[in-house]
Amino acid sequence: MPIPVVIKITIAVILLIVSQFQLWSRLSSGSIFSPEFPRVIVLFFNWAGGAILFLALLQLLFDAVMLGAMLIPGSAMTVPVGVRYAMAAIAAILAAIGVYNAVRVPPVKDVDIGVRELPPQFDGYTLLHMTDMHISRLFPAAWTRTVVDRSNALDVDLIVVTGDVIDGTLAMRRADVEPLRGLRARDGVYMSPGNHEYFLGYREWMQHFTDMGMHLLPNRHAVLEREGGRLILAGVTDLSAPATGMPPPDLAAALDGAPADAPILLLDHQPGAARKAAARGVALQLSGHTHGGMIPGLDRLVALGNSGFVSGFYAVDGMSLYVNNGTGIWPGFAMRLGRPSELTRITLRRKVPADK
Template sequence: MHLVVFGLPLLVVILNWLWPLPLPLGLKITAAALVVVAALYHYWSRLSSRSVFAPEFPRPIVILFNWAFGTILLLTLLQIALDFGALLVALVTWQPVHIPVGARVAVGGIAGVLAAIGVANALRVPPVRNVTVTIPGLSPAFEGYRLVQLTDLHISRLFPARWTKGVVDRTNAIDADMIVVTGDFIDGSVAMRRADVAPLAQLHAPDGVLAIPGNHEYYFDYTDWMRHLTELGFRMQLNRHTVISRGRAELVIAGVTDRSAPAHGQAGPDLAAALADSPAGAPIVLLDHQPGDARGAATQGVALQLSGHTHGGMILGLDRLMWTAV
């Protein structure tokens, strides 16, 4: 599978896009070598940190790798579409298959520009998205309750302390009643990311800052990260809940561990344990990094589930596809 995932783009980009271009042989060979280097981005990342998720290179190099890797993937898709289009034209006109040089150059340029836009959007401090949620049975005492969800920060060389501080400042400016983080704080060990996560200690809200782990916390010294995040002020909801009160009205904020936990020798998600002894009749908000169990959680009384993991589908339109899949 690994060879298929990374081998197909190499074959398409080098043999079907680059090689037919009217360029000097030496330039083609050099360009092909650069494509191979870029396609092996995750291999170089593993060499740098023993993890494909934590490239320990200078940030400009990480950005360049992300752009190049994205360009290769997009160019693969565009070139395949161009091939099918040329084949269709050939069949309709009963002529040999022909792809003009200009068309190849165009798809290469489009792939590079789209990848650049994607990287630029990823690097910005995320904008605030306001969503109004109606919860049946919620007491009027909680009318207008404001909760900020942060998820999949993946703090790393790509998203360092300066970026983290920008996220914290934007979050605090909302002046919400509670802040929750639904996992994947980091990519890297505590030793690698200590300075980059330090600004998270400045998150504050009247009802606290609650959080759960994502799958990436289990990839990097899970126990150390749970301890360190607690020291930063996060109330980790590891198969447990917190009750928020407004007079006699109550709201339950429950959290579960990630479904990948058992593979790393840790306790898996246990909704029953998370809701044990919670006040009867109080609406439940569940923090679960992965959204796949949302329908099952609803049958157990969860009114609202907040998740991450899918990164919003990553590409416009895929967010709808992700919701259909889960």
């Protein structure tokens, strides 16, 4: 490009610095999961990193087109420098849109899900599914408070949280999670842990969430009752638990002692084991973890690590599975294009067998 060498070197240094965001995060807090910079700097790193990614993809596409043109006999193409500036502008704009979509307070998404053998007393039962809030410098107390206010305004019967609530230690995030104490639902707030809880002080966080009024379900269950009808709400630990010396996911332990005549609603942070849950008789599984794949194309890579389950509703061997795109997102890659965040209000419906 026809720009002075000094400017080229300056831009190259800036790109190198931005590309090492995870290194700076580790230096700031000891963990890539908790960048402890002012929010505006975290936003800048995510925007600049996204711009680098999109520019690289555009450059690869451009090179492929140029290579194809070179293979045509007698062709001679010259590329106006304006094309390269336009590519940079497009990459920067896409990254800005992606970051905005990632950090906004999520809209409410309404979903009806049929549940086999659902007692008639629970037909029309409403629950709010929250997951992957990743409360951090990127999602501070003001964001959390707005999410809580929007959630409480829905006036649901139950709130369930499938992990990755925080990014940071309890000492770092105590004030930012405090608004969660205000979550309200008629049958309470229940939570299963995600992988980030294990990376950032599992025992301390679980005790703190309990003190805030949440009911924790690490390989445990609760029985919800309504006018004689019963629904089992179970939760399991995360696949990352054994790496930190904690018990692995154990659905059998979670259901130990549960009544045999009630449908099972399972909270499992990661959706990859859905077929095992279906085989165990679970009627509905709620998961997160994938962030919906974040951007088109990347979602196919995310699918590889989650048994193909990335976003939305799936029918899995007779079981219903819903994978939430996430209420927030990991601050190390806060980017969403076509995969919006969500506060998911689920209405349970009686699922009539096909032979009836």
